[in-house]
Amino acid sequence: MFNLYSRTVWLNSDGNAHSHSSTNEDVILRLSGVEKVYPNGTRALKGVSFDVPRGSFLAVIGLSGSGKSTMLRCINRIHEPTGGEIVFNGQSMRQLSARDLCRVRQNIGMVFQHFNLIKRRDVLTNVLSGRLGQMSEMPFGGIFRKWPKEWIDEAQEALKLVGIPDKAFVRADGLSGGQQQRVAIARTLMQKPQLLLADEPVASLDPATSNSVMQYLKLLNEKHGVTVICNLHFLSLVREYATHVVALRGGEKVFEGKPQDITEQWFKDIYGEQAKEVEIH
Amino acid sequence: MRIPSFVPMIESERRTREWSGFIIEILVWGYIALVAARIVWWNMILPFVEGFAIDDSPRAWAASIVSALNYDSRYSEFSWTAAGLVFAAGAAAGIGFGLTGRGFGPWVASLSKLQVNNPEDSIRIRNHWSLARKEGWLVLALTILTGWVLTRVELGKMVELVGLQSFGRLVLQLACGLPVIGMPLSAGLEFVLNGLVSLTNATNALIGSAGEALPLFNLECVPSDASYYGNAVSKLLESVYLAFMATFFAVPVAFVLAFFGARNLTRHSFATRLAYTVVRLYINVTRSIEPIIWAILFSVWIGIGPFAGALALMVHSISSLVKQYSEAIEGVDEGPIEALEATGASHIAVAWFAVVPQVVMPYLAFTIYRWDINVRMATIIGLVGGGGIGGLLIQEQGLAHWTQVGTLAALIFFVVWTMDFLSAKVREAIQ
Ligand SMILES: Nc1ncnc2c1ncn2[C@@H]1O[C@H](COP(=O)(O)OP(=O)(O)OP(=O)(O)O)[C@@H](O)[C@H]1O
Numbered sequence: 045m046f047n048l049y050s051r052t053v054w055l056n057s058d059g060n061a062h063s064h065s066s067t068n069e070d071v072i073l074r075l076s077g078v079e080k081v082y083p084n085g086t087r088a089l090k091g092v093s094f095d096v097p098r099g100s101f102l103a104v105i106g107l108s109g110s111g112k113s114t115m116l117r118c119i120n121r122i123h124e125p126t127g128g129e130i131v132f133n134g135q136s137m138r139q140l141s142a143r144d145l146c147r148v149r150q151n152i153g154m155v156f157q158h159f160n161l162i163k164r165r166d167v168l169t170n171v172l173s174g175r176l177g178q179m180s181e182m183p184f185g186g187i188f189r190k191w192p193k194e195w196i197d198e199a200q201e202a203l204k205l206v207g208i209p210d211k212a213f214v215r216a217d218g219l220s221g222g223q224q225q226r227v228a229i230a231r232t233l234m235q236k237p238q239l240l241l242a243d244e245p246v247a248s249l250d251p252a253t254s255n256s257v258m259q260y261l262k263l264l265n266e267k268h269g270v271t272v273i274c275n276l277h278f279l280s281l282v283r284e285y286a287t288h289v290v291a292l293r294g295g296e297k298v299f300e301g302k303p304q305d306i307t308e309q310w311f312k313d314i315y316g317e318q319a320k321e322v323e324i325h
Numbered sequence: 326m327r328i329p330s331f332v333p334m335i336e337s338e339r340r341t342r343e344w345s346g347f348i349i350e351i352l353v354w355g356y357i358a359l360v361a362a363r364i365v366w367w368n369m370i371l372p373f374v375e376g377f378a379i380d381d382s383p384r385a386w387a388a389s390i391v392s393a394l395n396y397d398s399r400y401s402e403f404s405w406t407a408a409g410l411v412f413a414a415g416a417a418a419g420i421g422f423g424l425t426g427r428g429f430g431p432w433v434a435s436l437s438k439l440q441v442n443n444p445e446d447s448i449r450i451r452n453h454w455s456l457a458r459k460e461g462w463l464v465l466a467l468t469i470l471t472g473w474v475l476t477r478v479e480l481g482k483m484v485e486l487v488g489l490q491s492f493g494r495l496v497l498q499l500a501c502g503l504p505v506i507g508m509p510l511s512a513g514l515e516f517v518l519n520g521l522v523s524l525t526n527a528t529n530a531l532i533g534s535a536g537e538a539l540p541l542f543n544l545e546c547v548p549s550d551a552s553y554y555g556n557a558v559s560k561l562l563e564s565v566y567l568a569f570m571a572t573f574f575a576v577p578v579a580f581v582l583a584f585f586g587a588r589n590l591t592r593h594s595f596a597t598r599l600a601y602t603v604v605r606l607y608i609n610v611t612r613s614i615e616p617i618i619w620a621i622l623f624s625v626w627i628g629i630g631p632f633a634g635a636l637a638l639m640v641h642s643i644s645s646l647v648k649q650y651s652e653a654i655e656g657v658d659e660g661p662i663e664a665l666e667a668t669g670a671s672h673i674a675v676a677w678f679a680v681v682p683q684v685v686m687p688y689l690a691f692t693i694y695r696w697d698i699n700v701r702m703a704t705i706i707g708l709v710g711g712g713g714i715g716g717l718l719i720q721e722q723g724l725a726h727w728t729q730v731g732t733l734a735a736l737i738f739f740v741v742w743t744m745d746f747l748s749a750k751v752r753e754a755i756q
């Protein structure tokens with residue numbers, strides 16, 4: 045059904061994805077001492093370090109304002125980190141030139157809380173836009189090119205995979221939240237990343253829809269070997285889907301381990317003494 | 326010059342603000358002194374005193390003042406030296422007030438969005454600025470006085486009969502020029518005006534005031550003929566098309582420049598930040614020069630005619646559109662931009678796929694509005710040789726052909742009103 049994912053590991057556009065990662069085969073991403081100071085002086089990250097094993101499903105938890113979104117955006121340099129080192133596939137992200145950054149970003153997908161679709165365009169265009177990275181070398185960023193026929197077929201295929209093949213020609217703002225998030229996942233499918241950054245992908249969805257969206261992320265992770273880093277607010281989801289957990293508080297890492305290691309005490313440490321766990325199914 | 330700490334402001338800026346407040350205070354008092362001397366003393370008090378001195382029965386005190394000062398309103402001039410001295414005296418006072426840190430200058434310099442948390446502080450702030458308030462009112466009063474003197478406001482002239490009569494004649498002639506309704510309208514107006522004149526004459530006779538009776542209006546209305554309309558309408562169309570061309574060719578240029586004029590798309594590299602500065606500088610300079618000046622420049626360059634007018638409007642339209650377009654870009658939802666950047670798309674692709682869909686509708690509205698403005702301006706541009714109906718208008722006005730001027734004004738009004746109506750409808754429909 046999905047020839048889309050026939051290869052377990054997708055290659056870099058320059059074709060040498062893992063040639064240099066033999067020493068740390070199992071680590072896809074390494075953060076060491078990552079810092080971020082926003083122009084207004086806010087110190088959002090104060091030296092965060094951890095490793096992300098290839099193929100893992102890493103959940104990032106922490107209170108609002110603890111720096112989760114900032115950290116994700118620093119990884120693919122949507123926000124420039126101001127200190128520390130980020131190594132993706134053995135390559136130092138912070139040293140990349142603008143052009144190389146475009147190339148590396150093609151291997152890092154991203155899903156957002158508010159879906160961030162192009163609202164006034166149809167779903168198919170939104171899904172296809174996951175491939176824009178591959179057009180970036182063309183004159184004018186490929187904006188005057190027509191989408192190749194095979195890509196359109198793949199996009200239809202991706203929409204089928206996330207269960208909304210009939211919505212291809214509907215404008216994106218005509219979809220429900222859950223459907224929009226599935227379009228965003230289809231966009232990522234088109235991009236075929238090795239790493240997926242998901243910033244609270246289910247925070248604005250109802251519990252049932254949340255679970256189905258999480259299922260798609262799990263599918264990506266387990267069937268297609270995409271490493272997932274996912275900001276989550278609900279520990280029940282963390283326990284159900286994540287293989288690894290990192291917790292942030294005030295821009296610092298306060299916990300790293302397995303979901304089942306989060307004890308009552310850790311929970312209080314991460315979320316504060318007053319916190320009580322809420323369930324979501 | 327210290328501004329006390331209970332006045333809220335960003336602490337790192339306090340020093341600079343104190344200094345700017347001090348300087349503003351000096352300038353303000355210089356201004357107060359200058360206006361007081363030049364306008365109040367020189368233009369109002371001295372002529373008043375002089376009036377007593379040269380009266381039929383001169384007053385000794387007035388004559389002595391005038392001769393002591395060697396003042397004569399016909400010849401005396403307010404010298405640059407005097408102006409300098411007065412200003413310096415005011416500035417010296419300003420230094421004194423400035424040092425207290427309580428005047429108008431420090432108040433202006435201390436303005437910020439910051440809120441006071443402590444209610445006691447807001448009372449202290451109120452008291453602190455009591456001098457500043459008085460100074461502010463003084464400046465406002467002096468400025469209004471100056472404006473009054475400089476624009477030579479003479480309300481009396483508005484009710485002088487000679488002026489009213491010329492005004493009435495002009496109105497009748499203009500009314501006569503209106504298409505279709507011209508003749509009956511001007512006849513009707515004449516009837517009403519003559520009624521007023523008769524009434525005035527009757528009242529004058531009744532109260533026995535001297536002077537002749539006012540003549541009745543008697544205008545022979547010869548409306549513009551068909552061939553005149555033909556000529557006028559063709560000129561009018563010239564203006565409309567000229568405006569269209571100017572708008573049409575301004576759009577693509579503005580479209581491209583707007584991306585470089587938007588802060589949120591030009592943050593990422595030195596080159597784009599430079600482009601931003603250049604574009605902003607360009608639009609600020611070209612926008613600050615009125616289209617009518619551009620029309621003069623272009624008609625000197627390429628000769629009088631509609632082409633010069635179209636170029637003038639285009640230059641102005643480009644910068645206005647860039648400003649509006651780039652503000653639209655700055656207001657877009659950043660989400661899709663982030664999402665596409667994350668896929669590794671190039672900046673051009675991000676702009677095209679994430680920004681453009683969000684701004685087409687506002688662009689359309691701005692563009693139609695710009696065309697509407699350009700049609701209005703095109704009629705004005707003609708006044709200085711930019712072609713179109715404005716040229717005809719200024720010509721007829723120079724020859725005092727008021728009936729024709731009335732015709733042209735009516736035609737212009739009709740087109741401008743139609744454009745305004747249509748553009749409002751379209752903008753409403755697409756919002
Ligand atoms: N663009 C920005 N400019 C300045 N400060 C920012 C910016 N974005 C975030 N911050 C600050 O950085 C800190 C971390 O914010 P971040 O959005 O990463 O938190 P978060 O953990 O994702 O929170 P949430 O769960 O609410 O999404 C906060 O104090 C926030 O105010």
Ligand SMILES: [Mg+2]
Nearest residue numbers: 112113114243
């Ligand atoms: Mg966040």
